[in-house]
Amino acid sequence: MFQDSLDCSLCSEDTWPNKAKDLCIPKTMEYLSYYEFMGVLLCAASILGACISLVIIAIFYTFKETALVRANNMELSFLLLVFLTICFLVGLLFLGKPSDWLCRIRYPAFGISFALCLSCLLAKTGVVLMAFRSRLPGSNTMKWFGIKQQRASVLLGTSIQVLVCVIWLLTSPPYANYNTDYHSSTIIIECATGSDIAFWLVLGYIGILACMCLMMAFLARKLPDNFNEAKFITFSILIFFAVWVTFIPVYMSAVGKYTVAVHVFAILASALGLLFCIFAPKCYVILLKPEKNSKKQILQR
Numbered sequence: 001m002f003q004d005s006l007d008c009s010l011c012s013e014d015t016w017p018n019k020a021k022d023l024c025i026p027k028t029m030e031y032l033s034y035y036e037f038m039g040v041l042l043c044a045a046s047i048l049g050a051c052i053s054l055v056i057i058a059i060f061y062t063f064k065e066t067a068l069v070r071a072n073n074m075e076l077s078f079l080l081l082v083f084l085t086i087c088f089l090v091g092l093l094f095l096g097k098p099s100d101w102l103c104r105i106r107y108p109a110f111g112i113s114f115a116l117c118l119s120c121l122l123a124k125t126g127v128v129l130m131a132f133r134s135r136l137p138g139s140n141t142m143k144w145f146g147i148k149q150q151r152a153s154v155l156l157g158t159s160i161q162v163l164v165c166v167i168w169l170l171t172s173p174p175y176a177n178y179n180t181d182y183h184s185s186t187i188i189i190e191c192a193t194g195s196d197i198a199f200w201l202v203l204g205y206i207g208i209l210a211c212m213c214l215m216m217a218f219l220a221r222k223l224p225d226n227f228n229e230a231k232f233i234t235f236s237i238l239i240f241f242a243v244w245v246t247f248i249p250v251y252m253s254a255v256g257k258y259t260v261a262v263h264v265f266a267i268l269a270s271a272l273g274l275l276f277c278i279f280a281p282k283c284y285v286i287l288l289k290p291e292k293n294s295k296k297q298i299l300q301r
Contacts (some may be wrong), residue, residue: 027180031189032257032264034095042264044097047086049272056279057081064285068293072229072282076124076150081279083116087271091264103174103191108165108195110267112158117274118209119157121233123150126217128230161186161205168198179256207244212236229278236277243270 009023018025033039063069069077090113093106096277127150168174172195179188193199214237220230247266254262285292 022281028186029097029189030186031097031257032095032260033097038257038261040097042261042268043092045268046091046269047154047262049091049268050085050276051216053081053085053088053275056275056283057085059283059286063293066286066293068282068285073124073127075147076120076127076154077279079154080117080120080124080274083113083120083270084275087113087267089119091267094260094264094267098176098189098191100173100175103176104169106191107174107199107202108169108194111161111165111206114206114270115158115161115209118155118206118213119154121213121274121278122157122209122216123153125201125213125220125230126150126153128220129216146258156287157209161202164201164205168202171195172198182255186256188240190256190259203244210237210240210244214241232278236274239273239277243273243300 015024017028032042034043057078060069060074060081064074086109090106090109092110093102094101173189174194177192179184179189179190182188213233217230217234217237243266247262250262251259252264
């Protein structure tokens, strides 16, 4: 085909004309790749966060017989660390070229992993409140909130999110979308939610669990210092809220791979906030102040 020719033909959807208008050339494919600078940084942060979580698990397991680890609900602490590790690794699902199956995994994995973390935090805060009430004369509160009940509360808190995700996948699942609306020379390969209502329901339920954690931790804020885990939970949830409240307007205004980058950053920042606020003070005492890691010291606080 020649320039100024009377016979013209349209380029296909995945191509566009060159400057001379005599040849159709392939459009640029845009998505957040593992190999570009931003993708490498997010990938490294995800793996680093998961490794830090595993190191803390190893520290807690090594010192599992010490007073501090036993006093802070050892089983729920291990579960929370495992779920936080999963949250960090979920960030990796948002990198690379989207496909239908990857899109159908990433959103439910994100929603369920955070529901597991927040359900654990909710159970831990409930244990703090119940443990203090059980010390009051004539109280047998802890009989009704033992290990089995704690596990059941975590499963119940997560099962609602699982149900939402299953309905989402069965009715209007996410899919890989080739978007050409923003740039004529670029195809943005992105994961369309399939159902915006389901996506915001998943985010909304995470917000509800976070609000419940914050409320429970606020109620426990004035308990004696040996129950001070509630203070760390309160601070971690405040950071969690700050991240996701900032996330929503930025996510709505971002385009293409930057939308994905914002989502991954919010996942990593909120998971890091939970990890460091709750477990860094404990690791500091276990590793650097072992003289304070005794039953006598804890009871004297």
